[in-house]
Amino acid sequence: MRQFLTVVVFTLLTIGFFAGYSNFGIPQIEPAPPPKEEKLDLGSMTMDGFIALGERLFNGKGTCTLCHNALGRAPELATVGEVAAGRLKDPRYEGEAGTVEEYLTESLIDPSAFVVIGFGKKGTNDTESPMPNVASGGIGMSVAEVAAVVAYLQDSSGAEVTVEIPQDIGAQEDDGEEDESEPREAIGDPKELMALFTCDACHMIGGEGGEVGPDLTQIGASRDRDYLRRAILDPNADIAEGFEEDMMPEDMGEAMYVAELEILLDYLAGLK
Amino acid sequence: MRIPKLLQAVLVLAGVYFGFIVVFDVILDAVIPSSLLVMYMFFVTAGVFMVFTYDEEGTRELVAPIKALVEDPSKRVWRNIVFVIVPLAAGAGTYVQMQPSFEAPLELRTIHPAPPSTAKIYGKRVNLLKLENPFRKLEKEDPEQFRELVEEGAAVYIENCQYCHGDKLDGNGPYAAGLNPTPLNFQDVGTIAQLQESYLFWRIATGGPGLPKEAAPWISSMPVWQNFLKEDEIWKTILFLYDYTGHSPRSWGHE
Amino acid sequence: MNGPRPILKTGLALTILGLGLAVVALVLTGFGQFSAFAAEHAGAAGEAAAAGLYGPAPKLTAADYPAIAGVNGRIVVWIVAQLHLWFAAFVLAVPIFVFIIEVIGMRTRDKRYDDMAYEFIKVSITAYSLTAVLGGFLVFALILFYPHLFTYLSTIFSESMFYYALLFFAESAALYIYYYGWHWLQGGFKKWVHLTLGLVLNAVGTTLMLLANAWLTFMMSPAGVDAAGVFGGDAWAAIHNFLWNPINIHRFVANIAYGGSIVGAYAAFKFLTATGRQERAHYDWMGYNANFIAICALLPLPFAGYYLAAEIYAYSQQMGITLMGGIFAWLFIIQAVLIGTLFLSANYYLWCGMGRSDGAKRYTKYIKYIAIVLVGAFLVWFTPHTLVLTNEELKALGGPHHKILGPLGIMPAKNTAVNVMIIFTAISFMFYRRANKIATVPWVKAGNAIQVALYTAGIANIVFLGIYHGYFTNTVYKVAASIPQVLTTLVVIAGSITLDSFIYRGSKEVGSLQWGRIPERAQYALFLLAVAFTWLMGLMGYIRSGIRQHWHVVDIMRDASPDAFTPTLGYAANVVSVAAIIFMAMVIFVFWIAQVSSNKTLPAGYWKE
Known part of the structure; x- marks a missing residue:
């Protein structure tokens, strides 16, 4: 029994030493928390702000600096603005870009379109790039974020910034993969419409929804179509008692098709 | 025995x-x-x-x-x-x-971290990998003017820097004892002799607040000199630092 | 009576052999079936995807992780998985060297080997059921705490999980017949049948490990799915993902070293509690063999580790940098301390063991020099790249860079140190082997001179490569130098063993080896080996899993639970320590139960006469 206890004590001491060393012998560094998916507000953004966003993405979420740094794991990007023009004429170039901006965008989405000599994957003779597609799962940049990084790259390499700030990101999905230039198809179902514009975030219908705005469960009983139309297009014109101004977005009129507005009004007026 | x-x-x-x-x-x-x-x-x-x-x-x-x-x-x-x-x-x-001591708790801090490849200085984005001292070439081309510039740099140094970095450039100025981290000793072969002029330009212009993330916490009290000095004054001061200590800046060429 | 019985027995033996072969065939074709299945389905993969058979990886929110009984799901899964892994490693490793020892016993016709092999497998029997119990617990924990992850993985690995469950029957059958039939299947043909069973047992066991490895490497380096996580239908592609084989190799080697160390701890415990001389001698011998197995597997382990790390780097630079830099850089300092402990205690055991021979005196004078080199190399090995400095020291140094210690903190110095440690462990071992022998060949002096020259040249080459490439060339060569260093080490060790076998051909023995003549302290070295190994495996489990960061399946399925954060090293060390203590308690239970069966109580007057 004595031997047994000695062994137990010895084991506990050993484990205690390892745990103690790990806790107190070395500095405890708090690892960065998982990155948050950032919501972009591009509408109010200046070009400088957009470039700064690109820089943040470049140094942060994009994880670009892991390789594009002074250690030379990946090509230096300090002059990429000038170099890109030459790349387009390079016989090894396989992409479809016509301008520097397009080239840069393409290099982020399809890195193997042009591989700088000496930076290819081992054994592929510089035809395949080790860089991931920044829009894919791991980094997961949206279209707008890619544009911001391109703007930053152009700015930081001293080239002219040709990127335009993408607009209409209001209804941006997390993956942002929709093509923003294409108009949305009109929606005929009022419930889908309400879901698209997330009305239920503030308004309650049938016991479900938020309490920031008035309950709409029986709104048709007390308000007519004209009032409702005005309430959607110009929310601050009349404020129901007990609610605050400036809570509802004012751009519903821009975001909605006319037909959709009518469908929505029909629906709301019918809630009695 | x-x-x-x-x-x-x-x-x-x-x-x-x-x-x-x-x-x-x-x-x-x-x-x-x-x-x-x-x-x-x-x-x-x-x-x-x-x-x-x-x-x-x-x-x-x-x-x-x-x-x-x-x-x-x-x-x-x-x-x-x-x-x-x-x-x-x-x-x-x-x-x-x-026993409680007055010593600050230990911090893991990289005082002289790797520089970024570019930095925004004087409102422009400069490429630190390629940046050169505009006056360095005069050392050979026009030694007389070069001496003059060094003198001007010395004046800037005495007016602004020596309080901490010392009149012998040994990091031992009148205020040095009160600072932590200590002001850099430029006479030491391990400091500016190992660095490129662009690195000095970056550190002087952006000071303690310009240190990158890896150098956190940013407790260096080096001021942001771009707010106080002109660009050419910084370059001249750098000339003086190397001239006085007898070091030469690390060159661009690969060793 | 004598007539039909042998025939019956032979028939039975043949049946078992046939069954065994059938299982081998099943196992071997298992992968073939996967490939065939894959080939069959590869064509259909496109259709499958188009038809929406497999959905994308779910995007989860914190609400998707059930809170159960107020416990932290991650810690439960972590500890249970780690316990399962420890037992599994032990249970898989033991049959491997039991098989080898049985073969040695069969070749040498030395019954002691056979008895030792039997005792090894006896220890692992209870551990086997604990492995299964913990495996079941792990599955439950995953389903309960991470239902969506488990659902996603099980849609991709549906076949392999099913085969895994089936293979467990084969594993159990093979193990039980192997163990319970040990004394029955003895001699001549039956011994062959028994050996075959051992082979089947190992084949099934290894297959089980390979399958389980595939699931976890899929989480690190997913394959067979697209960027959204939609499974293409090719099961083989998902199994044969990028990090599968590097992990397989690393685990296989590490399991053997680990199994050896645990059995060594068992022998050490039995030695300490033994009462008779003979019993002590037996367990001393068993401990020596277990330690020998552990060291043999330990020596190539750093290289397997380098290979794994290099492949992780090749798979994803980002993962590689996460692995080697940032917070995990400090983990490798802890790892250095642990591996140093392993090397030191293994060497100490060898030195203590030299007391068994009367001829060892000739070599003991060198031990202190070996110790100096080992400790010196070890100090280099765990010198961190970033030093922890007080403010006074910072001022005295004029900055955080240390001109002497700084260069010791980087890879070339550490590679050099670990190679030197391995070579000196080999020298320790050479002295041990020589201790009881006197060479009789006429060219002993020349032979020894060649040995000295071989080691000197090897060490000089390793140090030269380390210093020259590490500090006087650019980054590319710094890393590249490790390969010639490793080759030098291997060549020197292989050359030395070969040379010694010629020098000591027909040698005389000084006297018979005195098994059991070893201080008790040496047994604690064996315990230390086992504990350090256990803890080290737990720590490396943390980093292997930790480099996925906030992903369940890297880049495909995000961990949205409140526990998605990467824990600090201290936190991880505490979890590992708790798990290690639980494991040790269970191991003690296993050891105890293994000896209970041989205890007999004869109560007087209890039974009817």
Whole structure:
């Protein structure tokens, strides 16, 4: 029994030493928390702000600096603005870009379109790039974020910034993969419409929804179509008692098709 | 006379311990960090223990004096002395360790981190990898004008920098003692002699607040000189730093 | 009576052999079936995807992780998975060297080997059921705490999980017949049958490990799915993902070293509690063999580790940098301390063991030099790149860079140190082997001179490569130098063993080896080996899993639970320590139960006469 206890004590001491060393012998560094998916507000953004966003993405979420740094794991990007023009004429170039901006965008989405000599994957003779597609799962940049990084790259390499700030990101999905230039198809179902514009975030219908705005469960009983139309297009014109101004977005009129507005009004007026 | 094993072991440990201190702190003039020395000594002790105890005779000889001290009736006086001293020493050690001190807590901090490849200085984005001192070429082309520029740089230095970095550029100015981290000693071969001029330009222009993330926490009190000096004044000061110390900046060419 | 019985027995033996072969065939074709299945489905993969058979990886929110009984799901899964892994490693490793020892016993016709092999497998029997119990617990924990992850993985690995469950029957059958039939299947043909069973047992066991490895490497380097996580239908592609084989190799080697160390701890415990001389001698011998197995597997382990790390780097630079830099850089300092402990305690055991031979005196004078080199190399090995400095020291140094210690913190110095440690462990071992022998060949002096020259040249080459490439060339060569260093080490060790076998051909023995003549301290070295190994495996489990960061399946399925954060090293060390203590308690239970069966109580007057 004595031997047994000695062994137990010895084991506990050993484990205690390892745990103690790990806790107190070395500095405890708090690892960065998982990155948050950032919501972009591009509408109010200046070009400088957009470039700064690109820089943040470049140094942060994009994880670009892991390789594009002074250690030379990946090509230096300090002059990429000038170099890109030459790349387009390079016989090894396989992409479809016509301008520097397009080239840069393409290099982020399809890195193997042009591989700088000496930076290819081992054994592929510089035809395949080790860089991931920044829009894919791991980094997961949206279209707008890619544009911001391109703007930053152009700015930081001293080239002219040709990127335009993408607009209409209001209804941006997390993956942002929709093509923003294409108009949305009109929606005929009022419930889908309400879901698209997330009305239920503030308004309650049938016991479900938020309490920031008035309950709409029986709104048709007390308000007519004209009032409702005005309430959607110009929310601050009349404020129901007990609610605050400036809570509802004012751009519903821009975001909605006319037909959709009518469908929505029909629906709301019918809630009695 | 043969030295008893226990004494041998103690001598070896003390020898290694003071050996480390003498070699590092005195001969090489590079202090051995106490945290590291503790771990070093832990494993040296383990090694000494291993060598002295792998066979029975060695172990017996090593342990014999300790056993005798505890068990031998004739060693009563010694035993009592040791039994008093050991707890006292342990208590004193604990007291010293736990005593609150004025020393700031340890921080892992890289004072001179790798520079970014570009930085925004004077409202422009400059490429630090390619940036050169615009006056450096005059050293060969027009030595006379170069001397003048160095003089002007010296004036800037005396007016702004020497309070901390010292009039001998040895990091020992009147205010140096109050600063932590200490102002850089430019005379040391390990500082500006190892750096490119663009690095100095970046550090001077953006100061402590311009340190990148890896240098956190940003406790350096170096001011952001781009807010106080003109661009050419910084470049001239850099000329002066190298001229006075006799160092030459690290060149662009690959070694 | 004598007539039909042998025939019956032979028939039975043949049946078992046939069954065994059938299982081998099943196992071997298992992968073939996967490939065939894959080939069959590869064509259909496109259709499958188009038809929406497999959905994308779910995007989860914190609400998707059930809170159960107020416990932290991650810690439960973590500890249970780690316990399962420890037992599984032990249970898979033991049959491997039991098989080898049985073969040695069969070749040498030395019954001691056979008895030792039997005792090894006896220890692993209870551990086997604990492995299964913990495996079941792990599955439950995953389903309960991470239902969506488990659902996603099980849609991709549906077949392999099913085969895994089936293979467990084969594993159990093989193990039980192997163990319970040990004394029955003895001698001549039956011994062959028994050996075959051992082979089947190992084949099934290894297959089980390979399958389980595939699931976890899929989480690190997903394959066979697209960027959204939609499974293409090719099961083989998902199994044969990028990190599968590097992990397989690393685990296989590490399991053997680990199994050896645990059995060594068992022998050490039995030695300490043994009463008779003979029993002590037996367990001393068993401990020596277990330690020998552990060291043999330990020596190539750093290289397997380098290979794994290099492949992780090749798979994803980002993962590689996460692995080697940032917070995990400090983890490798802890790892260095642990591996140093392993090397030191293994060497100490060898030195203590030299007391078994009367001829060892000739070599003991060198031990202190070996110790100096080992400790010196070890100090280099765990010198961190970033030093922890007090403000005084910072001022004295004029900055955080240390001109002497700084260069020791980087890879070339550490590679050099670990190679030197391996070579000196080999020298320790050479002295041990020589301790009881006197060479009789006329060219002993020349032979020894060649040995010295071989080691000197090897060490000089390793140090030269380390210093020259590490500090006087640019980054590319710094890393490249490790390969010639490793080759030098291997060549020196192989050359030395070969040379010694010629020098000691027909040698005389000094006297018979005195098994059991070893200090008790040496047994604690064996315990230390086992504990350090256990803890180290737990720590490396943390980093292997930790480099996925906030992903369940890297880049495909995000961990949205509140526990998605990467824990600090201290936190991880505490979890590992708790798990290690639980494991040790269970191991003690296993050891205890293994000896209970041999205890007999004869109560007087209890039974009817």
